[in-house]
Every structure is written in structure tokens, then in C-alpha cells.
Amino acid sequence: MAQKGIQLDRETISCSICLDLLKDPVTIPCGHSYCMNCIKSHWDEEDCKYSYSCPQCRKTFTARPVLLKNTMLANLLEELKKTGLQAAPADHCYAGAEDVACDVCTGRKLKSHKSCLVCLASFCEKHLQRHYESPPLKKHKLVEPSKKLQENVCSRHDEVMKMFCRTDQQLICYLCSVEEHKGHDTVSAAAERAERQRELEGSRQNIQQRIQDREKDVKLLQQQAEAINLSADKAVEDSEKIFTELIRLLEKRSSDVKQQVRSQQKREVSRVKELQEKLEQEITELKRKDAELKKLSHTEDHNQFLHNYPTLSPLSQSTSSIHIRPLSCFEDVTVAVSEVRDKLLDVLREKWTNVSLTGTEVDVLLPQPEPKTRAGFLKYSREITLDPNTANTRLLLSECNRKATVMKKQQSYSSHPDRFTDCWQVLSRESLTGRCYWEVERRGRVYVAVAYKNITEALLLISLPR
Template sequence: MASSSSSYSDIGVILNELTCPVCFELYKEPICLPCGHSFCRLCLETSWENREADAGYVCPNCREVFPQKPKLMKNMIIANLVENVKLKKGKFGLEVRDTEHGDVNVKERMKSGDSESFCEVCNREAAKRCVPCEILCCAKHLKPHQQKRHKLVDPGVKIEELRCIEHGKPIQLYCKDDGSLMCVTCTGGQHRDHDVVALEIAHAELKDVLAAKYPHVSESMESVASQLRHVQEEEAQAENSSRNAEDSLEEKRRLVCQLVNESVDLMKSEINKRKMEKLSLLGKQREKLEQQMEDLRQGKSTMDAAFQDLEAISFLHVWFIINGSKDLLKRLETMSDFKSMKRTPLPVLDFTKEEKNLDGLITLNKNFLEKIQKGSLEHPEKVELDQNNLRRFYGRSPSLDPNSAHREITISGDLRTATRTWTENQYPEHPDRFDVHPQVVSRDCFSSGRHYWEVDVRSSRWCQIGICLNSMGRKGAESGLGGNPESWCLYKSNNDFSAYHNKQRTSLSVPGDHERFGFFLDCEAGELTCFGDSRVLHVFRGNFMVPVRPAIRVWDGRGSVHFVHLVK
């Protein structure tokens, strides 16, 4: 049994030696090159036909180049051995393929398509390119190169890219000092004393470096993605805010137009009403005057007739006529006593007050448009930081964060008032809670845009009001407002006021006992403007593009500080 197994192994070795390295079949008309390698005549000639005309004649196995085409002589020894194997192939039950070079008819094989995509030996589709041999191989003809551990690359890679530009030899090394690829010959030149390693080692080290940096890159990507989401959320908020503002303006436009229309219609109705009243009175006066005119006209006509009659008769007859016409004389007497009718002057149709109201509305809108064109609405601080404008455009009503309140600070139900007590509240433990200073911060957190709020301090004689970074510590003595680089505040002690930041105090001239203070935070400009009695008391400057919160500190027992609810 062992002898039979050994025989099969020997036959296998013999068959491998009698197999063409191009077609992997038994030699058919074997020929031998001067370098000692043998091939089927047709396989070798086809291989040469598939190469460029000026590339010379190359051995497909060792890649030796022959300037002139070698004389191809039949290798009789190999040919005889092949014939003997074919005759004895049935003796051992072996199947020896003797087709037209396997499943490829070499005689009919033609170079077709892009040579960069086909095996240079059999013209099948190429699987890899062997760098040392500079040949494209299919999966079948790739095996010898894999056994020799040749460097293999994808078919599309150009050999020129894998060779040293200076020496034309394969690139196998990497210079760490220069960061350049090189061949073996380069080590004797300018890279003589440099740190040179094999490409495989450089590749492995690069992978290790990238692997070490990958978590940092991933964390950076997560951070950037978080910031990007924040920006996108702010963009969406800006879109919604703009859309809501436009809808509100449209509603106000409708209401203003409705108000103007109703005012004009009401004024027109009143004008018509007063006109009808005046026309009615004037009509009655006109009718009365027309009646008097008719009576006078009739009396005059009667008198004209009497004058004519008197001219035609004697005095005696006149006396008798007059005596007998006493009624006529009375009528004439009445007419002669006629006096002009006293007319009561009617009120003039005066709408000056109403017109002034409309003119005021027009002027108001005109001024409003001019402010928009000048940008006054976007930057109310340019108009001397008028607090009415700040309330209107940037007003905020902060609410207090109970989780940050010191145990001696009581928070009101509406979360706007902080009151100092001498007894500790049973608040649960929380990392945001102040443990030394009687302080509390708001829930509202700002890092962009402009914001204005007001604080009522009338119920506290001793307090601090301002802002702090969200990152400011909440534990220990260093967490006091104004006592560190991360907080800015106004300090009130009875009627004395000062600006306080990073343990530095600046006295402020604040006449009287102010009850309310305003704070205008411009994150992009890096300014916190403090107001008292409609005038600027102090301006803090810092990096307010990071999250900041309004903050309160109450010193005096039972004293309280209140965030004012601003209605825009």
C-alpha cells in the first residue's frame, strides 16, 4: 500500500515537470529557451505576440530578455517523456488531459480587448499583476508567482508607479527620515545613513498609528456632529422664529388695516350724519325764508295795484276807500314792519382731531420703516441702548433652577424668586447644587444671540446678581459669584454698589436706592451691559460664546431677589 502511494506521488512529480508553465497542460511540441526553461511552442509564441513590439523576447518564467528572437529547437527528451506518459496513463488509472491546451484552444487564441485587463499568457481576464515579473496573470497562471511570494497588485495599477523613478527598480523600501519610497539601490545614495525599513513594516506601522488615532478622530467626529446638530437646531429655530414673526406681522398688518378701514368708515359715517343734520336745519331755514319771500312778493303786488287805483280817483274817494279798507292798511303795516330773520349759525364740519390721529398713525409707521432701513431694530443698542427697545426685542423672563439652589435658598412656586432662610431646606443631593454659597442659577442657558432680563432687588439689602459660566464649579469656596474668572456680577451692600469679577471690585456711582436692574447680554460681541434707572452702570467683557446662565446670590436673612416677568 505504501509502495502504491509512493508510485502515485512519483507520477505526480513527473507530471508537474512535464507540464507547461503557461498552459498548465502536458507539453505539446516542447521547445527550450537559452535560459533553460521549456514551453509549448504555441504558448511561447502567443506570449510574445501579446507583448509590445519593442519589449523584446522575454522568458515567461524567469523574465530574461533576449534582444533577438532565439532559435526555437524542439526538446526531444521532454517530448519523448510526454509520449511515454500518454501511453502509460491507463496503467495507474490516471487521467492525463491532452486537449488543445486545457479548456483554451491556443491555436485560435487571439489578443482582444484591452491588454491591461487580460492575462499575458493565456489571454483570459487578468486577476492580478506580478510586480517583479511585470506581467498580468489570470487566476490559473498566478499560482507560480504566489508560490515564489512575488508582490501582487490589482490589474489596474501601473508598473511605472511601483518602480523607482531614478533607478527603474521595484520599490521595496520606505525612508522614515525623508518620508519617501525607494528601491534597494537608493540605500547606497543619499539615504545611506537614513532610517530605512521594508514596505511591509512601514505599512504595519502606519496601520498602528492610524489605529491609535482612530478613537480620537471618532470622538472629534462625535463632537463636531453634536455641534452640527446644535447649529441645525438653531437654524430650525431661526426658521420657525422667523416664520412665527412673519405670521405675527401679517396678523398685525391685518389688524392695522382693519383698524384704519374701520376708522375711515366711522369718520365717513359721522361726516354723512353731521352733513344730513346740517342740511336738514338749512333746509328748514330755506323754506321759512322762501315763505317770507312769497308773502313780501304778494304784499308788493297788492301795493302796486293800490297805487294805480289812487292815481285814478279824487281825494274824497280815497278817504272813503281808506276808511273802508282798514284791513288792507293793517296788512301793509305788517309788511312794513318785517325784520330780517336771525339765523343761528350751524357748527362747521370739523374733523381735525380724527385726521391728526390718522396722521400720527402714518408718522409712526413711517418712523418704524426708517428704523428698519437703518438697522435700528436689529441693533437697538445703537439708539443709546434704550431699555424699552431691549425689552421689546430681546426681553427674557428667566426661571430659577431648583437643582442648583443652596439649601438655605427657597425658590418660589413660579421659579422667579429666591429667598434666603437661616434653616436648611431638605433638598436632594445634586451635582449642580451649591454647597457653600447661598446661590442659585437659572434654567435658561445662553451661548449665542442677544438677551435682556431684569432683576428686582427691593427686598434685599445685600445681594449679588449677574451671570456665570455653566461650567463654573458648584462646590467649595471658589464657587462664589464674582470670586472666580467664570462669573460676573453687580454687588449690592445697602446703597453701595460695585462691579465684581475674578475677585476684582470696581465701585459704581449709583445715586439713590435702585429697586430694579437690567442686564443685556450680547454673546457674539462678548459684552454684558448692566443698567440701573435707565442708564448704563457697567459693561463686562468676556467670552460669552460658551454657555452662560443668569445667577443670584442672597446674603441677608429673609432677603429675596426676583426675576421680573417681561411682557414683550
């Protein structure tokens, strides 16, 4: 509350010329108070030296008033200064180079709070008060501060332009409307603004709708990108699992082959060693027998030789001869594994095209601008020829099947399942895809349209009236 009181006192004891606290306050006959130097300078600068006016109420005085110091205001100011009342507005209240300055302020100008389209002037908060208090001024149109107020003044008649010439598409004043713009389609600037405001709102609605459509498209593309990422991640994950399973299967088969080979190796080596031991035992026995026979053969006593000879044990049956095959015990295994490898490589080469990265492309076509000139259309031009197998028998095709003419006499076309029999129509041979453009020269009524021969083939349809 104390701060509010200080603010109220400050407005009361401020000079409306310098907008600062009163210095050497003086009161003129109308009751308004100013700094002595401010009011002196103001009257010194006035063009007319036969009357003097109050800067606030505009009351005039024939004789220049004698200025006497207002002692009560001076004492009040001294007391308020002791309470901490600031001597000047904050710097941010003054108009800078980019701001709109108050047109009433003298000396250092304050920022404008509003601009008046009737007064064609800008006012700070203090000088704007009269527009809120005076009934005639209340009717004025106030807008945000503008530096372009003079653009509303007719350069020819120095009048505010309140009318709009639709013929010449320019703002005019009333005098313009009865002189050089006489007879033109003229309306008030407010009426033209209302009309263009409606157009503007329509344009905004169109823009907002397009923004919504594009935002939907962006959302769809984001969803598409997310779907692509999810699909790719799943494909990579599934592929890694499959290849991991395949690697594990190959490792298991490799382990099985290794185990089978080692097992067979152990059995074969064991059998060979068993035969080797038998042969070594037989060799030992034969050597012992040979030694006995050798000893007996050296006996000199014939009787003793004949006596001991029958006691010799007979030779045991000899082991069958061993036939060693060429060393190729496990070559078949190597051959078999090589065949598996070759078949696997063949399968990979044959099927890899199906596994290669041929993912579905995102088919997104941004809308292309509509052509405005014939040259722009010709970029999409298509050469059309007519299909004789579809032409009705009342149509004559000529000029390399590019011209169709209605004939009174039926033409002798061969029978064909695609021929029109009830309607005087003919299809083009060419299929039309994407954006297409063609030109047709005609005499009489000719209907040109796009038809569908089947679900995949779009054809040009030309129909002539009966």
C-alpha cells in the first residue's frame, strides 16, 4: 500500500513536459503545474507570441502568465524524496532506437503504449489517459505502437485513407474517391478488410488443414521407420538364431564324424595289435622249435637221435597269410564330408538370392506441384495409339491408328472378344501408369476417360456419341 501511495504521488507531482519530478514547481492560472524551466522553454518555442497555452488542457492566455514558485509542492517533493521516491523513470521506460516514441513527450521521450489511427500519433501511458477519459477520444481506434502511421495518410490530399479502390487495388482517401478514382469500385477500408479477413481465415484453415495432413504423414513415416527398424531387428535376431543353430548342427556333425573316426580307429588298431601279438607268439614258438631241431640235428649218436626224434612235438597250424590292403581306411569319410560341403555350398549359392537384402522399399511419393504451363504438362506427355481389336464397327481408324471417325456404314473388322459392340468406343493400346498427359483434337462431342481393361492395366478410353 505504501508503494502504491508513492506511485500515486509521483504521477501527481510529475511534470507533463519532461515527465520527471517537478523541479522548482510553478502553477499557471489553469491550475496545472510544471517545472519552471520546462514551461518557460515551452512558451519560448511557441510560434505565436500573442497567446500562450497550457500543454495539458490547451487553455490559452493572452498575456504570458507570471510564474511564481509553488511552495507547497516544493515542500511536498522534499518530503517524498526523503521516503525514497525515485527522481526519474527507469531506463527501460524510455524509447530506444527500435521503439516507437511518444509523440507528445518533450525532451527524452518515453515508449509508446498505443498508437491512434485517428490522431495518427503514438502515446505513452500518461499521455494516453485522455483517450480513456475524453468521450470523443474514446471513439478513436487504438492499436499497438506503430512507426508506419504516416502510411495511412494520402500523399496527394494529406487526408487519412479510409477507403479502398478495388479497381486499382489501393487505399485512397475520400477526396481521391470523388476525383481520380471517380466511378471506380470503391468500398470502405473496413469493408475490404472484412472481405480479405474472410479470405485470410479461409487460407489459414487451408494451411492448418495441410499442417494436420502433413503431421499425419510425418506420424505415418515415423511409424513406418519404427516398423522398418523393428522388422530389421527381428530379421537380424532370427537370422542369428538360425545361423547359430546351423553352426551348432555343423559342429555336432563334425564332432560325430570325429568320434566315429576315432572309435573306428581304436577298433581297427586293437584288432591289428591282437593279430600282431598272435604272430609274435607264433614266431616265438617257431624259434623255440627251431632251436630244438637244431640241437637234435647236431646229435652224433645215431641211436640217441632216433630215440629223441619221436618225442618232438608236432608243429602247430600256421596262421593264415595276412593280406594288407592299400592304406585308405578313412578316405571314404573324407569324400563323404566333402560331398556334404559341396551340396551345402550349392544350396547356399542357389538360395542366397532369396536371403539377400531385398527388403521392401518404402514407397512414399510426396505430392508434386500441379503444372501451370503447357511445357510443364508436356513433361508427362504420352503418345496414344488406338487398338483396332477394341474399336466398334462404326468407328474408322486411320493415321496409324491415331484417329477415330464415326461412320454411317459398319466397318469390316474381324471378330474379337475385346471389341465394343454396343458403344461407339475404342481403347488405347498403351497402358497408362503414374502421372500422364495427352492432347486430343476433336470435332463434335468426344469423351476421353481412363478405363480398366483388367485389374492391372489402365487404358485410355475414347467414346464418340451416336
